[in-house]
Amino acid sequence: EKGNYRHFMAKEIHEQPEVLGHTFGHYLDLAQESLRFGAAEGIDFANATRMTIAACGTAYYAGLVARYWFERVAGLPIDIDVASEFRYREAPLTPGQPALFVSQSGETADTLASLRYCRAGGQKIASIVNVASSTIARESDVVLPTLAGPEIGVASTKAFTCQLAVLAALAVHAAHARGRLSEDEVREHVGILAEAPGYVADALRLEAGIERVARDLSHASNALYLGRGTNLPLALEGALKLKEISYIHAEGYAAGELKHGPIALIDEDMPVIVIAPHDAVFEKVASNIQEVAARGGRIILITDERGAEEVGTQSAETIVMPTVPPMIAPIAYAVPLQLLSYHAAVFAGTDVDQPRNLAKSVTVE
Numbered sequence: 188e189k190g191n192y193r194h195f196m197a198k199e200i201h202e203q204p205e206v207l208g209h210t211f212g213h214y215l216d217l218a219q220e221s222l223r224f225g226a227a228e229g230i231d232f233a234n235a236t237r238m239t240i241a242a243c244g245t246a247y248y249a250g251l252v253a254r255y256w257f258e259r260v261a262g263l264p265i266d267i268d269v270a271s272e273f274r275y276r277e278a279p280l281t282p283g284q285p286a287l288f289v290s291q292s293g294e295t296a297d298t299l300a301s302l303r304y305c306r307a308g309g310q311k312i313a314s315i316v317n318v319a320s321s322t323i324a325r326e327s328d329v330v331l332p333t334l335a336g337p338e339i340g341v342a343s344t345k346a347f348t349c350q351l352a353v354l355a356a357l358a359v360h361a362a363h364a365r366g367r368l369s370e371d372e373v374r375e376h377v378g379i380l381a382e383a384p385g386y387v388a389d390a391l392r393l394e395a396g397i398e399r400v401a402r403d404l405s406h407a408s409n410a411l412y413l414g415r416g417t418n419l420p421l422a423l424e425g426a427l428k429l430k431e432i433s434y435i436h437a438e439g440y441a442a443g444e445l446k447h448g449p450i451a452l453i454d455e456d457m458p459v460i461v462i463a464p465h466d467a468v469f470e471k472v473a474s475n476i477q478e479v480a481a482r483g484g485r486i487i488l489i490t491d492e493r494g495a496e497e498v499g500t501q502s503a504e505t506i507v508m509p510t511v512p513p514m515i516a517p518i519a520y521a522v523p524l525q526l527l528s529y530h531a532a533v534f535a536g537t538d539v540d541q542p543r544n545l546a547k548s549v550t551v552e
């Protein structure tokens with residue numbers, strides 16, 4: 188039931204602090220400040236040399252964020268691809284190595300086919316699913332559930348942030364198993380992860396301001412999303428969310444690729460949404476913002492206080508987020524992107540929960 192909300196999507200966006208709390212609660216032992224990954228013991232992270240990740244759409248973008256975490260925090264190289272490519276790529280597989288599949292429904296045909304390909308190659312199969320009774324869950328050696336509850340809106344929102352939650356906790360678990368994090372450092376990370384639901388609640392309080400920005404955005408026919416580092420997959424996710432529910436053509440791009448082509452598109456009619464918390468790559472993104480501003484581009488900047496100060500707000504509409512620890516920033520920054528596309532779609536008058544041509548679960552390839 189939608190309760191007091193106009194759409195399931197709005198309800199599901201607002202449920203995130205709660206369902207993230209459930210999901211983290213499943214994997215973090217807050218009293219002991221430790222991780223609960225008994226189920227993941229089947230994956231030998233200590234001796235793994237690579238891990239494959241395959242998924243589709245939004246779940247694939249969750250995997251792209253996780254690549255940064257697994258490589259940086261756990262020192263584990265990641266091969267990641269969209270499942271529809273991976274299944275036919277004939278990638279050579281090393282038996283015994285882990286392969287991870289991410290799927291809300293657990294029924295996506297290409298993701299399932301990729302899983303079977305890795306199974307045939309003798310790999311250890313782990314999956315992150317929201318539907319515990321799904322085919323992907325049944326065919327996995329290790330099942331790590333997201334506790335997002337049923338997701339009715341076709342556009343994935345709470346399932347995405349809960350996938351990020353499990354992936355972040357799993358990366359910390361892998362880092363510990365690989366001797367990359369001490370007990371103390373694990374405790375510290377657990378403390379940080381546990382704060383994520385609170386930051387998501389803070390981000391939700393920015394809704395009125397985001398709705399105002401969305402009104403203008405809803406008149407655009409194209410939009411560009413830019414990010415660097417973990418904000419690149421968020422840019423891709425933001426663009427996907429906008430196009431699927433508002434039918435505005437949107438592209439996500441690595442900010443550093445701007446001058447390699449897409450900058451040719453910049454003019455007064457092109458909104459450019461930049462996802463740029465004041466993190467390690469902020470200075471680089473700030474110079475990309477100047478490049479857009481110099482060409483009269485309409486910038487919508489999603490940043491924190493420090494980032495807003497450094498960029499100066501003359502040429503940008505700015506959504507000022509709370510200052511979030513880098514590891515959980517992708518979870519918090521998903522929220523303004525969801526709200527932006529939700530409100531743009533509501534202004535555009537589209538069918539938010541049942542966008543044309545889309546199915547919630549894609550069981551054919």
Ligand code: F6R
Nearest residue numbers: 244245246290291292295342343
């Ligand atoms: C986007 C969206 C889709 C799904 C994709 C994978 O909002 O919902 O891109 O993420 O079809 O679906 P699952 O996660 O069920 O495998």
